[in-house]
Amino acid sequence: MSTDAQSGEDAGVEPEPEESEGPPMPQSTSETPSYDGEFDAIVVGAGLAGSAAALTMAEEGLDVIMLERGNSPGTKNVFGGIMFTPRIRELTDFEDAPKQRFVAQKTFSMLSEEGDATEVSMQPAAWKEEPHNDSWMVLRGDFDEWFAEQAVDAGATLITETTVTDLVREKGAIAGVETDRPDGRLHAPTVVLAEGANSLVSEGAGLAESQQRTDVAVSAKEVRKYDRETIEDRFHLTDEEGAAMHYFGDGAVGDAVGGGFIYTNKRTLSIGVVYSIEDAVHDERSPDEVLDDFKSHPAVAPLVTGGRMIEYSAHAIPEGGPDAMPDLVHDGAVITGDAAGLVLNNGLHLEGTNMAVESGYQAGKAVADAVASGRTDAAALSAYEEAMNDSWVIDNLNHYGWFLDAAAEDKEFLFDDLPRAIADAETDYFRMNDEPKTRHTKSARKRLVGAMGGYLGAAKKAWKYRKLFS
Amino acid sequence: MSAQPKTPDVEQPSIEDRLYTVKYEDPGESHLDVKLPGICEEKCVTQDCVSVCPANVWRMEGDDGVPTIAYENCLECGSCRWACQHGNVVWEYPENGSGVSYKYG
Ligand SMILES: Cc1cc2nc3c(=O)[nH]c(=O)nc-3n(C[C@H](O)[C@H](O)[C@H](O)COP(=O)(O)OP(=O)(O)OC[C@H]3O[C@@H](n4cnc5c(N)ncnc54)[C@H](O)[C@@H]3O)c2cc1C
Ligand code: SF4
Ligand code: SF4
Numbered sequence: 404m405s406t407d408a409q410s411g412e413d414a415g416v417e418p419e420p421e422e423s424e425g426p427p428m429p430q431s432t433s434e435t436p437s438y439d440g441e442f443d444a445i446v447v448g449a450g451l452a453g454s455a456a457a458l459t460m461a462e463e464g465l466d467v468i469m470l471e472r473g474n475s476p477g478t479k480n481v482f483g484g485i486m487f488t489p490r491i492r493e494l495t496d497f498e499d500a501p502k503q504r505f506v507a508q509k510t511f512s513m514l515s516e517e518g519d520a521t522e523v524s525m526q527p528a529a530w531k532e533e534p535h536n537d538s539w540m541v542l543r544g545d546f547d548e549w550f551a552e553q554a555v556d557a558g559a560t561l562i563t564e565t566t567v568t569d570l571v572r573e574k575g576a577i578a579g580v581e582t583d584r585p586d587g588r589l590h591a592p593t594v595v596l597a598e599g600a601n602s603l604v605s606e607g608a609g610l611a612e613s614q615q616r617t618d619v620a621v622s623a624k625e626v627r628k629y630d631r632e633t634i635e636d637r638f639h640l641t642d643e644e645g646a647a648m649h650y651f652g653d654g655a656v657g658d659a660v661g662g663g664f665i666y667t668n669k670r671t672l673s674i675g676v677v678y679s680i681e682d683a684v685h686d687e688r689s690p691d692e693v694l695d696d697f698k699s700h701p702a703v704a705p706l707v708t709g710g711r712m713i714e715y716s717a718h719a720i721p722e723g724g725p726d727a728m729p730d731l732v733h734d735g736a737v738i739t740g741d742a743a744g745l746v747l748n749n750g751l752h753l754e755g756t757n758m759a760v761e762s763g764y765q766a767g768k769a770v771a772d773a774v775a776s777g778r779t780d781a782a783a784l785s786a787y788e789e790a791m792n793d794s795w796v797i798d799n800l801n802h803y804g805w806f807l808d809a810a811a812e813d814k815e816f817l818f819d820d821l822p823r824a825i826a827d828a829e830t831d832y833f834r835m836n837d838e839p840k841t842r843h844t845k846s847a848r849k850r851l852v853g854a855m856g857g858y859l860g861a862a863k864k865a866w867k868y869r870k871l872f873s
Numbered sequence: 874m875s876a877q878p879k880t881p882d883v884e885q886p887s888i889e890d891r892l893y894t895v896k897y898e899d900p901g902e903s904h905l906d907v908k909l910p911g912i913c914e915e916k917c918v919t920q921d922c923v924s925v926c927p928a929n930v931w932r933m934e935g936d937d938g939v940p941t942i943a944y945e946n947c948l949e950c951g952s953c954r955w956a957c958q959h960g961n962v963v964w965e966y967p968e969n970g971s972g973v974s975y976k977y978g
Contacts, residue, residue, distance in 0.1 A: 472966055478974040479949065518880075543978030564970030583968050601951035603966065614955060621952040623927040625891070626977045671977070680955050683925045690927035695885040708881035714977045715891035717927040717950035 438560070442468045443774045444593045445580055446559075447567045447604055449476035451756055452740025452763035453597030454550040458494055459767025460595075461557035465774055468589070469551065469559055470582060472566040477547030480599070481624060481718035483664050483673060485647055486546065487757035488537040490764055495553045501545040503668035504645025505535035508638070511751070512702060514654025514663075516819075519826030520702035531644070537757075540645045540666045540673070542626070570594060570608040570736065576780060577608070577735030592779040593770050594736040597763060600719045602742040610738060611729035616680040617811065618723030620661060620748070623690035624675030627710035631670050637706055638667050651750060652822035654700045656693055657686050659818065660810050662750065663697040665706060674698060674707055677720060677753070679811070690717065720755070722748040724804035725797070731788045734780045737766045747799050749806040751871060758796045765790040802870065809867060816854070816864075824854030888929045892946055896974040900967035903944035905930065905953070912961045914938040925956035948973055 444460055446453045449471035460467045473479040485506055491497060507530055512522040530536045555561050571579035571588060579590035596605050600619070605611040638646040648665040655663040661678025676694050683690060698707050721727065721744045728744045731737060739745070740759035747754045769787035773779045791797050810817055832847035855861035907913055913920075914937060922931040928946040931953060935941065949972055954964040966972070 472970050474970045474974060477978055478970075478976075479972075481950075481975060481978045544976050547978070566966045566968065566970070583966075601949075601954070601964075603964070616955040616958075619952070619955045621925055621927065621950060625886075673977075680925055680952055683952070684919065684921035684956050686924070689888075689924070689929070691888055691891060691929075695883075698883045699880065699885070701880040704880045704883050708883050710884075712884060712886055712891070712894060714894045714975060715886075715948075716895070716975055716978060717948040717952070719951045719955070 438468055438589060439579075440590045442466045442560075442589070442591045444468075444595060444770050445470065445589055445591045446595045446597055447580065448472075448597040448599055448742075449551045449554075449561060449563075450480055450547060450597060450599055450740065450759065451550065452742070452759035452766075453595065454547070454554045455490070455494065455760040455763030456595045456597060456739060456767040456770070457551075457554035457559040457763075458557050459764050460771050461554060461559040463767070463771035465771055467554075467559040468591070469554065469561045470565045470567055470580070471551070471561065471563045474564050475548050476551035476561070476563070477544045480543040480547055481622070481716040482543055482756065483624075483666055483675065483677075483753065484540070484756070485666065486539050486541045487754055488534075488539060489757065490760045491550070492534060492537065494760075494764065495550070499549075501541065501549050503540040503542065504640070504643050505530070506538035506540065506647045507531055507535075507640065507644035508646045510646070510648045512648070512650045513822040513825060514650050514652045514700050514702055515822040515826055516653045516657075517823065517826075518654070518701040519822060520654070520700075521822070521825050521829065522702075538647075540647070540668055542668060542671075542673075567598070567604050570604060570610075575734060577733060580604075592735065592774060593784070595763070595766055595770065596736060596738045596742050597740050597759075598742045600721050600741040602738075605729065605738055605742055610733055610736065611742070614721055614723055614727055614744070616684070618721065618727045618807075619680050620677050620720040620722055621680050621683050621690055622675055622677040622718050622720060623694045624673060624716050624718075625694065625712050626668075626671050626673055626714040626716075627707065628671050628713045629710040633709070634667055634670065634672065640667065648706070649753075650697070650700075650703065651818060653819045654702075654822065655697055656818075657682075657688070657696075658814065659683070659686065660807060660814055663703070665703070671713065672707060672710065677748075679722075679807075680719075681811075682814075691715075720748065721746055722807055724807065725800045726804065728800075731762075731791060732781050732784045737770065737784055737787050739763050739766045745796060745800070747803055749803040749871065750810065752803070754799075761794060761796050762791060765794065806871065813864070813867075820854045824850050888946075892928060895948065896976065897945065898971040898974070899945055900971040903942055904965045904967040904972070905942050905944050905947060906963040907939065907942075908961045908963055910939045912959050913940060917957075917959055917961070919958070921956040921958065922953040922962060925952045927952070
């Protein structure tokens with residue numbers, strides 16, 4: 404790894420506006436906090452959920468302090484990815500946000516290990532119109548910094564390079580946090596836990612249980628730099644249009660529940676793999692090798708060849724669904740975002756950014772009401788849990804909660820047999836020879852039905868996965 | 874369809890080259906450890922901490938069955954913490970924001 408003085412960027416490269424450092428963070432300091440008892444709420448983590456909560460509470464007039472372990476918000480964070488922005492757009496002047504491209508085109512491809520690929524591609528005209536279906540490719544380094552700045556502008560205090568190590572309890576209720584700063588204990592009537600997937604504080608304080616490894620995914624990602632024209636030519640893009648490409652099957656991540664992705668930024672591609680830790684420990688390849696194999700697939704290599712790797716990264720994703728969620732509300736504390744397991748990953752959707760922001764916003768509103776009422780016990784904070792239960796967040800998680808379990812059960816069929824059967828069926832169906840097309844169709848059908856375990860098996864599978872499309 | 878067309882070359886960087894792209898501040902001491910070396914040695918046959926790690930931090934180098942930990946490679950993804958079925962990974966954040974700093978993320 405390079406030392407502190409070097410960053411991934413070589414010297415002498417032309418300046419890139421998209422990737423420039425943001426303005427210095429106002430009020431940001433790494434001095435020892437001396438704010439004990441000064442605040443209505445402490446936010447643990449200045450990621451998406453944390454900044455949404457801090458912004459909401461500051462706008463409601465609360466004195467808020469955000470503690471972030473990175474030296475700037477975003478420096479510890481990694482995602483794919485697409486930022487889903489319905490709530491952020493309401494909360495901020497979103498035109499000013501550092502964005503890359505909007506999603507103009509989405510593809511889903513099934514890859515076999517042998518090199519076959521079957522792709523479904525969509526580009527609804529509506530996505531090209533404002534607000535672009537609220538789906539923007541971003542890079543977290545500058546996006547998270549900007550979002551935290553919106554909270555600071557609204558009046559929140561941000562302290563960086565400070566890790567929360569534990570919660571402080573008084574008479575059973577949570578009453579503040581311990582940090583790794585000298586004299587770093589801070590008291591406040593409420594704590595918003597927005598610490599992300601690796602929720603050491605919530606777990607350490609007994610508010611959440613550690614997840615099973617079947618319910619957490621590992622990811623490995625690289626950001627590669629190209630000419631803007633190369634990206635626009637390869638993916639058929641103009642202006643701010645972007646492409647979000649998703650890949651499944653054993654040509655993407657081996658015999659594992661998960662997938663690969665390519666997202667187009669302005670001058671970089673985000674290329675990565677995400678798959679269950681349970682599968683990762685059984686794969687002979689390490690995640691970086693899985694990433695290399697994915698990049699080398701004949702359907703992927705032409706899109707990613709060339710360029711220069713400017714960053715490698717890795718991060719975990721909680722994907723246990725509704726069953727793995729901790730209680731959202733406690734005496735003096737609420738849990739938001741990834742720390743609360745609020746991620747939807749069902750193959751077609753990988754959504755955590757919108758859920759993190761929505762939960763931070765709802766938590767912020769509930770905390771503001773509780774503080775105003777002078778009571779911050781679990782009952783007083785329960786409006787947060789109620790708002791979440793009534794929202795699309797929990798609705799979506801419940802609707803798709805079954806998917807990853809079903810996919811794990813049918814792993815071989817879905818990610819190994821099916822991609823090959825589809826490729827073979829396509830080969831038969833479109834075959835050019837002197838046989839009549841009816842015969843091609845018949846043998847194509849036979850291959851597909853065979854892979855699904857006969858007509859009865861096909862009917863059962865169709866029934867099992869029907870909710871993905873309903 | 875299974876016939877292999879000529880596929881363009883893609884870069885397959887070594888893990889060292891990959892890690893070289895990440896800005897890193899050494900906390901000076903390891904933020905990772907094993908709780909009880911005896912468990913790695915006697916109970917664990919799968920070494921899942923080694924298999925899951927995307928940064929080659931955990932390694933089986935000696936023959937005592939206890940992994941060595943190149944903590945300065947760590948990308949702080951947390952995966953080893955869940956991977957170990959014996960609850961034997963000690964995992965803390967490197968102090969005061971040291972460790973990795975991503976520029977792009
Ligand atoms: C590879 C990958 C691809 C993804 N792709 C997508 C996608 O395309 N679209 C999508 O919507 N979602 C995607 N997600 C999920 C999405 O990134 C998360 O759901 C989202 O970032 C969660 O936001 P958060 O605020 O809860 O957590 P985070 O963004 O992780 O923020 C947590 C913050 O807390 C800080 N912190 C943690 N512990 C402490 C502590 N003890 N003290 C102080 N600070 C602390 C961290 O440094 C961090 O800044 C992806 C995730 C991954 C890993
Ligand atoms: S998986 Fe756990 S028990 Fe096994 S070697 Fe690694 S740390 Fe030790
Ligand atoms: S946190 Fe991630 S990168 Fe660090 S040692 Fe564990 S698995 Fe490896």
